[in-house]
Amino acid sequence: MVSVISNIETGHDDMIHDAQMDYYGTRLATCSSDRSVKIFEVKGSTQTLVADLREHEGPVWQVAWAHPVFGNILASCSYDRKVIIWQEDGHKWRKLHEYANHDSSVNSISWAPHDHGMVLACASSDGSVSILSYVSNTWESKKITNAHSIGCNAVSWAPSVTSGSADGSNNRPGSVVQRLVTGGCDTYVKIWRLESAGEWVEDAKLEGHSDWVRDVAWAPSIGLPRSIIASCSQDRRVIIWMNDSTTGVWQHRELNTFDDVIWHVSWSVTGNILAVSGGDNKVSLWKETLEGDWVCLNDSANVQNTTEQRTL
Numbered sequence: 001m002v003s004v005i006s007n008i009e010t011g012h013d014d015m016i017h018d019a020q021m022d023y024y025g026t027r028l029a030t031c032s033s034d035r036s037v038k039i040f041e042v043k044g045s046t047q048t049l050v051a052d053l054r055e056h057e058g059p060v061w062q063v064a065w066a067h068p069v070f071g072n073i074l075a076s077c078s079y080d081r082k083v084i085i086w087q088e089d090g091h092k093w094r095k096l097h098e099y100a101n102h103d104s105s106v107n108s109i110s111w112a113p114h115d116h117g118m119v120l121a122c123a124s125s126d127g128s129v130s131i132l133s134y135v136s137n138t139w140e141s142k143k144i145t146n147a148h149s150i151g152c153n154a155v156s157w158a159p160s161v162t163s164g165s166a167d168g169s170n171n172r173p174g175s176v177v178q179r180l181v182t183g184g185c186d187t188y189v190k191i192w193r194l195e196s197a198g199e200w201v202e203d204a205k206l207e208g209h210s211d212w213v214r215d216v217a218w219a220p221s222i223g224l225p226r227s228i229i230a231s232c233s234q235d236r237r238v239i240i241w242m243n244d245s246t247t248g249v250w251q252h253r254e255l256n257t258f259d260d261v262i263w264h265v266s267w268s269v270t271g272n273i274l275a276v277s278g279g280d281n282k283v284s285l286w287k288e289t290l291e292g293d294w295v296c297l298n299d300s301a302n303v304q305n306t307t308e309q310r311t312l
Helices: none
Strands: 016-021 027-032 037-043 046-053 060-065 073-078 083-089 092-099 106-111 119-124 129-135 138-144 152-157 179-184 189-194 200-206 213-218 226-233 237-244 250-257 262-267 273-278 283-288 294-300
Touching (some): 037 073, 046 083, 046 092, 060 106, 073 106, 083 129, 092 129, 092 138, 119 152, 179 213, 179 226, 226 262, 226 273, 237 262, 250 273
Parallel strands (some): 016 060, 152 213, 213 262
Antiparallel strands (some): 016 027, 027 037, 037 046, 060 073, 083 092, 119 129, 129 138, 152 179, 237 250, 262 273, 283 294
């Protein structure tokens, strides 16, 4: 069974929506409806609050750590329509950049693989996805407008891959292919690809859910010639999407139908174990067998669900 190793008293005054460890597992970032982002140093069973960041003007939905090659960088997104990028300067955290070019709540953020540079994708209830890039000491932005017709809830980057001569894209053979996946209120999971001309195009529209897609997660590459994406939905289902590079066709299979809405899916760093959490206050771990079936390794009802529905 999954067991609780330790509890952290965050000091948040309202519901916690996200908690993320950094690359080395020594820093924990949390965010809450109390409009704050908090950062803790974690050493064994002890935690020390090192920053209490209060620049947002609404509930903060998600936090995301950049790769440490860029330093200690953290991003946060909020109902206030803003994305804030924070940087540790000495022993103090400061606001490095603020992006406020969405018309509604920003629900999800995801850093690209570090070999793409310092690039952040932001998904909003206005249906668009913004791509923020740090280039020549300044932040540039591009937007995928109308990515989802009635709101975008989640975004996740594909692992970094090199294009082949027959990868079906306009990228030159040997170039790095940038792709991401989004999930929306229109029930679709969509794949997007950056073309050599610098424009983001829809690569695939995956249909399988019957209600809002709440989260998407592209599995890390483990050397296999296929891509794997997990998605979860208000319809209480988790779907595994698989694309074999030899055919280029996305196929899917239902992992399970759960007892309540599923809020989050998250892959292990090796990409072979999927964690699922939802409104039933349970976390379950799933793994693919050699026969291609997905089995539940264990689950726990001892984890308090701290995610509330995001309002469009």
